[in-house]
Amino acid sequence: MKETAPPRRLTAKGRATRARIVAAAAELVFAHGVARTGIDDVRRAAGVSASQLYHYFADKDELMRAVIAHQTDGVLEVQRPLLDHLDSFDALEQWRDVLVALQEERHCTGGCPIGSIAAELADEDPEARADLVAGFERWEAPIREGLARMRDRGDLRADTDTDALALALLAALQGGLLLTQTRRVTAPLRVALDTVLAQIRTHAA
Amino acid sequence: MKETAPPRRLTAKGRATRARIVAAAAELVFAHGVARTGIDDVRRAAGVSASQLYHYFADKDELMRAVIAHQTDGVLEVQRPLLDHLDSFDALEQWRDVLVALQEERHCTGGCPIGSIAAELADEDPEARADLVAGFERWEAPIREGLARMRDRGDLRADTDTDALALALLAALQGGLLLTQTRRVTAPLRVALDTVLAQIRTHAA
DNA sequence: AGGATTCTGGAGTGTCAACTCCACTCTGCG
DNA sequence: CGCAGAGTGGAGTTGACACTCCAGAATCCT
Numbered sequence: 001m002k003e004t005a006p007p008r009r010l011t012a013k014g015r016a017t018r019a020r021i022v023a024a025a026a027e028l029v030f031a032h033g034v035a036r037t038g039i040d041d042v043r044r045a046a047g048v049s050a051s052q053l054y055h056y057f058a059d060k061d062e063l064m065r066a067v068i069a070h071q072t073d074g075v076l077e078v079q080r081p082l083l084d085h086l087d088s089f090d091a092l093e094q095w096r097d098v099l100v101a102l103q104e105e106r107h108c109t110g111g112c113p114i115g116s117i118a119a120e121l122a123d124e125d126p127e128a129r130a131d132l133v134a135g136f137e138r139w140e141a142p143i144r145e146g147l148a149r150m151r152d153r154g155d156l157r158a159d160t161d162t163d164a165l166a167l168a169l170l171a172a173l174q175g176g177l178l179l180t181q182t183r184r185v186t187a188p189l190r191v192a193l194d195t196v197l198a199q200i201r202t203h204a205a
Numbered sequence: 206m207k208e209t210a211p212p213r214r215l216t217a218k219g220r221a222t223r224a225r226i227v228a229a230a231a232e233l234v235f236a237h238g239v240a241r242t243g244i245d246d247v248r249r250a251a252g253v254s255a256s257q258l259y260h261y262f263a264d265k266d267e268l269m270r271a272v273i274a275h276q277t278d279g280v281l282e283v284q285r286p287l288l289d290h291l292d293s294f295d296a297l298e299q300w301r302d303v304l305v306a307l308q309e310e311r312h313c314t315g316g317c318p319i320g321s322i323a324a325e326l327a328d329e330d331p332e333a334r335a336d337l338v339a340g341f342e343r344w345e346a347p348i349r350e351g352l353a354r355m356r357d358r359g360d361l362r363a364d365t366d367t368d369a370l371a372l373a374l375l376a377a378l379q380g381g382l383l384l385t386q387t388r389r390v391t392a393p394l395r396v397a398l399d400t401v402l403a404q405i406r407t408h409a410a
Numbered sequence: 411a412g413g414a415t416t417c418t419g420g421a422g423t424g425t426c427a428a429c430t431c432c433a434c435t436c437t438g439c440g
Numbered sequence: 441c442g443c444a445g446a447g448t449g450g451a452g453t454t455g456a457c458a459c460t461c462c463a464g465a466a467t468c469c470t
Contacts, residue, residue: 011437011446033325035240039428049449054429109328115383119324120238122387123314132387167384168400171393172373175380178320179372182327182337191369192376199404216416216467244458254419259459 018056021046026067026074030113034064034120064121065131071113072135078102086146088155089201096193099173100186111181114139115174140170147200160203165196172196223261226251231272231279235318239269239325269326270336276318277340283307291351293360294406301398304378305391316386319344320379345375352405365408370401377401 010018024046028037039060043053057063076083082095110116114135121128147162156162176192215223229251233242244265248258262268281288287300315321319340326333352367361367381397 009446013437014446017447032329033240035238035325036329038426040426050429051431051450052448055447060428111324111327116324118387119316119321119383120240122316124237124241129387129389136384136387164396164400167393167396168377171380171384171397172376172400173380174383175376175378175397178324178379178383179341179376182323182334182341184334188372188376191372192380195369195373195377195404196400199400199407202404202407214416218467219417222417243456245456255459256420256461257418260417265458 014056017046017048017052021048021053021056021063022066022070025063026070026113029064029067029117030071030110034117039063061125061128064117064125065128068114068117068128068131068135071117072138075113075135075139083142084146086143087149087153089197089204091146092197092200096190096197099193100190103177103180103186103189108180108184108186111177112174115177136170140166143169154205156200156203157205165200165203168199169193169196219261222251222253222257226253226258226261226268227271227275230268231275231318234269234272234322235276235315239322244268266330266333269322269330270333273319273322273333273336273340276322277343280318280340280344288347289351291348292354292358294402294409296351297402297405301395301402304398305395308382308385308391308394313385313389313391316382317379320382341375345371348374359410361405361408362410370405370408373404374398374401 021042025037025042028041028045039050039053042063043050046053053063057066079095079098082091082098085091086095114132117128118132118136122132123129144163144166147156147160147166150156151158151160151162172192172195173189176189179188179192180186226247230242230247233246233250244255244258247268248255251258258268262271284300284303287296287303290296291300319337322333323337323341327337328334349368349371352361352365352371355361356363356365356367377397377400378394381394384393384397385391
């Protein structure tokens, strides 16, 4: 539980190795959770030795924080450019379809790359929690802004609380993913998102 | 990872000890998660010796399944009798208030007693997953039935998909709890629930 | 009562995970 | 070219954790 990483000086090779470690760790954490992912598993998967791992990260907590950042980037990357243009009913539906299709592909295993870490670490590691809050915010922002644009443009009534709807959409997504992961069926995710989308529609001008 | 527990014969004292172990384990798991809860912690908290623990449970997995059942009972108990009469807008709002107040009390720490276990075990232990599915179902059923009664009674239009709304409500609850736990603010839970409640209202006859 | 069974205490055992150490090799740069 | 610092390999240490064992006490049942 080191404070913050001293901004180390890294060569190109060093950056590559570090990235390889984080990517391997992220994948394992997504599949098995933080606690069940051993340093040694990461080590093997990344093809590095133990000393290298501790050369780049003070301890497991610090590595996990790097994983959170990596997964946040990943989530945003996958959903981009969709996420940047969530400003029409069409776009919102397309986004929903992509999310559902993604879970379908992975046979409903693995919940949200950020959400499942949040469930595990939010109450345990204050620094991780801060990073998770930041991660969710980076995710929520484009949704919020898309809805705001719809309102400003006149697609939604002027008195629409777009911030609330954006938050509700993110919550529906998280809850839907959890139930989908548990039940191994995409219906919960689809229904949860559809319900909030329907609610957004009731604010159409 | 034993199959199913052989239905052991227990005396009154045995049942009490077993219950004490499960209760202690449930509390620790709720606070720290499955992986971070050691058998020894449970042992100490329950005031029993190691051999007793393994006298009642084949292994940790089996204990965790008992915890899932215990938490399901607990969740239903806390929300009863509210949960059995979720058949009016008033009751739904009261229920929402209780849920929000509960998170407020615990300062937004600890997500859902079932949901957080689900996030950790759904992909890891098939038997636990089955129990979690059953637990969520026991939770969803009264919600579903309450909404169905509202429709049958004519409070909601006849073409209302009450099953979908019930599922959406549960998803909103789960997602709202996760975001509330992460952000340490009750707003996400409240907003998520309110949004689905508003959507239910649009189906008022 | 008394024999079978359940219940309990506590000292072990083996394994595995996180983390350390040190010696060696590469790389950037003046 | 040379050296300081970055990068690497792998054996080793420490502790925690799940689980076992066995002997003795309490309890049940006929």
